Amino acid sequence: MVVKFLRNKVVEVEPRKDGTLGVSWRLTDDLLKAEVNLVVQLPAMEIIEATADLGRFVPKGLEDASEIMEDVEGVTIGAGLRKIVRGLLGGPEGSSLLSEAVLECCNAVILHFTRPGLEIGEALENDEERLEAVRAMVKSSPRLVRSCISFQDDSPIMKGLNL
Amino acid sequence: MIIDLHVHTWPRSQCSNIEPRELVARAKKLGLDGFCLTEHQVLWDLEEVRELALDQGIRIFRGNEITTAQGDILVFGLEKDIQGVVTARALQKEVEAAGAFSIAAHPFRGFKTFGVGQLDMNLEQASQKKVFKYVHAIEVHNGKVSETDNALARQVAELLGKPGTGGSDAHLIQDLGTYVTIFEKDIEDDAQLLEELHAGRFSAGVNPD
Ligand SMILES: [Zn+2]
Ligand SMILES: [Zn+2]
Numbered sequence: 001m002v003v004k005f006l007r008n009k010v011v012e013v014e015p016r017k018d019g020t021l022g023v024s025w026r027l028t029d030d031l032l033k034a035e036v037n038l039v040v041q042l043p044a045m046e047i048i049e050a051t052a053d054l055g056r057f058v059p060k061g062l063e064d065a066s067e068i069m070e071d072v073e074g075v076t077i078g079a080g081l082r083k084i085v086r087g088l089l090g091g092p093e094g095s096s097l098l099s100e101a102v103l104e105c106c107n108a109v110i111l112h113f114t115r116p117g118l119e120i121g122e123a124l125e126n127d128e129e130r131l132e133a134v135r136a137m138v139k140s141s142p143r144l145v146r147s148c149i150s151f152q153d154d155s156p157i158m159k160g161l162n163l
Numbered sequence: 164m165i166i167d168l169h170v171h172t173w174p175r176s177q178c179s180n181i182e183p184r185e186l187v188a189r190a191k192k193l194g195l196d197g198f199c200l201t202e203h204q205v206l207w208d209l210e211e212v213r214e215l216a217l218d219q220g221i222r223i224f225r226g227n228e229i230t231t232a233q234g235d236i237l238v239f240g241l242e243k244d245i246q247g248v249v250t251a252r253a254l255q256k257e258v259e260a261a262g263a264f265s266i267a268a269h270p271f272r273g274f275k276t277f278g279v280g281q282l283d284m285n286l287e288q289a290s291q292k293k294v295f296k297y298v299h300a301i302e303v304h305n306g307k308v309s310e311t312d313n314a315l316a317r318q319v320a321e322l323l324g325k326p327g328t329g330g331s332d333a334h335l336i337q338d339l340g341t342y343v344t345i346f347e348k349d350i351e352d353d354a355q356l357l358e359e360l361h362a363g364r365f366s367a368g369v370n371p372d
Contacts, residue, residue, distance in 0.1 A: 019288075044271075044284060046292060071250050074233030074293025078273075084232045087248025 006030060011108040020048070021112070023105040031057045036069070036101040040109055045077040047106075052098060059097065068098060077106045164346040165370065166224070166356075167198040167339060169237060169268065169302065169330025175202040179334040186339065187219045193340040193370060197222030199356070201237055201330070204229060204245065209353075224356050228268060229254055233294040235268040237302065237330075240357040255297035264360040265298040266328050269305040270319070271312040290319045300360070304329030304342035304367045329367035340370040 007029035014022045016039070025036040033056050039049035050072045052065035062068070071088045075081070082103060090099035171179035172186065183200075190198055200207050200223065207225045216223040226239045233251035240263035245254065258265045270292060295301065301320040304313055304327070320327040329342035347364040350356050359365060 041284065041288060041291075044289075044292070048291065048293070071232065071252070074251060076234070084248055088232055088250065 011104055013108045013112040021109060023108060025101045025105050025108075027101070032059075034097065034101065036098065036105060038102070038105050040077065045109070047072055047075050047077065047102075049073060050102070052101070062097070065098065069102075072102055077109055081106060164196045164349055165194070165343050165368070166222070166346060166350070167195055167331050167333070167342070167370075168226070168266075168328050168344045169201050169228070169305065169332045170198050170339065171202055171228075171332070171334050172200060175200075175205050175207070176334070178203070181333060181336050181339075183215055185336050187215065187221050187223075189336055189339050190221050191219070195221070195340050195343065195370065197224060197350070198339070199224040199226045199239075199330070201226040201228045206242065206244075222350065224350075224353055231294070233297070234270060234292075236294070236298060237266040237268050237328075239264045239266075239360060240353065251294050251297040262357075264300070264357055266300045266302050267294045267298045268302045268330075269308045269312065269316075269332065270294060270301060271315045272305070272308045273312075286315075286318055286322060289315055290322050292319075295319070295323055295325070298325070300326045300328055302330060302367075303327030304369065306331035306333060306338055306341035326363050326365065327367045328365065329369070343368050343370050 007027070009025075009027045011023065011025045014024070016022050019042060021040040021042060023038040023040060025034075025038075027034045032054065035053045037049075037051050037053075038047050040046065041048045050069040052062075052069045054062055054065050058065075068089065072085060075084055075088075085102050085106075086096075086099045088099070089102065090096045167190070170181070170186065172181045172183045173179045186198065198221070200212065204227065206227050209225070212223050212225055224239075226237055227241060227245075229236050229238055229245050229249065231249050231251040231254050236251060236254055238254070238258060241258060241261050243257055243261065245257065255265065257263070271289070301316055301323075303317040303320050305316075317327060328344045330344065331338050331341040333339045333341070344365050345368045346359050348355075348359055350359055
């Protein structure tokens with residue numbers, strides 16, 4: 001028997017007219033159609049709006065996904081984010097689908113900001129130069145360090161940086 | 164009556180370097196009338212506080228600083244043990260049920276997380292921070308944040324019509340009393356402190372010394 005399973009996932013970050021960021025996360029596979037949308041206030045990095053829309057075979061307990069998502073409104077993308085989001089949405093009766101979607105959204109927001117610096121890094125010749133450039137960027141904004149998931153001590157970026 | 168409403172001691176707050184004993188002497192030296200022990204997620208036993216305060220002429224009160232998903236909240240008059248990740252909304256329900264009082268602590272601590280150019284929140288955006296929906300008051304003088312952060316908290320409190328409090332958030336003994344809350348009446352115990360907070364008979368201030 002051949003089982004064919006298709007899954008499509010996309011995360012987009014888009015600056016909005018009022019200065020906030022809109023983040024849209026969409027997943028479609030044979031069983032589920034899920035959409036998570038966040039609005040992030042800058043520069044506080046606070047999630048001020050969080051909604052979810054699930055279709056097809058909605059997992060049990062997620063019928064009112066948007067109501068569940070209200071709990072992450074007011075959460076700041078920063079230190080302790082993973083613990084907070086998983087604690088709110090991914091508990092024993094919660095949903096790892098929603099918590100991981102929110103974390104992927106937040107990650108996309110962080111990349112949105114760190115990209116310019118990282119691109120400079122990519123243009124450089126070798127690993128050592130590249131790391132030096134990222135290191136300089138992180139050092140110039142010390143609050144970045146340990147303040148977001150890409151820059152947690154155990155993340156690949158931080159491991160390579162040796163700050 | 165001058166009270167430092169936000170103080171941490173070791174070992175109940177592992178991040179603090181203050182020995183409870185040295186607080187009393189320091190508070191006297193600074194001319195404070197009292198202080199409130201607001202450890203992270205733990206409430207002091209009443210008996211131990213009484214023992215600490217014994218005949219020293221300094222009033223010691225008990226509060227609790229609860230970490231919520233929407234930010235830190237100081238609570239007074241809440242005996243219930245709150246653990247794990249909790250939302251400000253869920254905490255508010257507990258606070259209301261207990262007749263307790265809640266204050267959004269250092270609401271704008273480090274709000275400029277990223278060096279993203281000249282982006283700035285306007286006052287209206289800042290006042291929409293979710294945590295404000297779920298508290299009675301706002302800490303407008305916090306000793307651990309920048310003057311910019313405190314100034315924004317003050318403006319937001321004014322805009323929202325919420326009373327403002329002050330506290331040092333001391334984790335080192337020399338930080339005690341940098342900011343205080345000035346109460347109109349003389350306060351004897353936790354119950355009276357709660358009453359005065361609810362009545363709004365206080366204002367945030369800087370210790371005159
Ligand atoms: Zn705090
Ligand atoms: Zn504190």
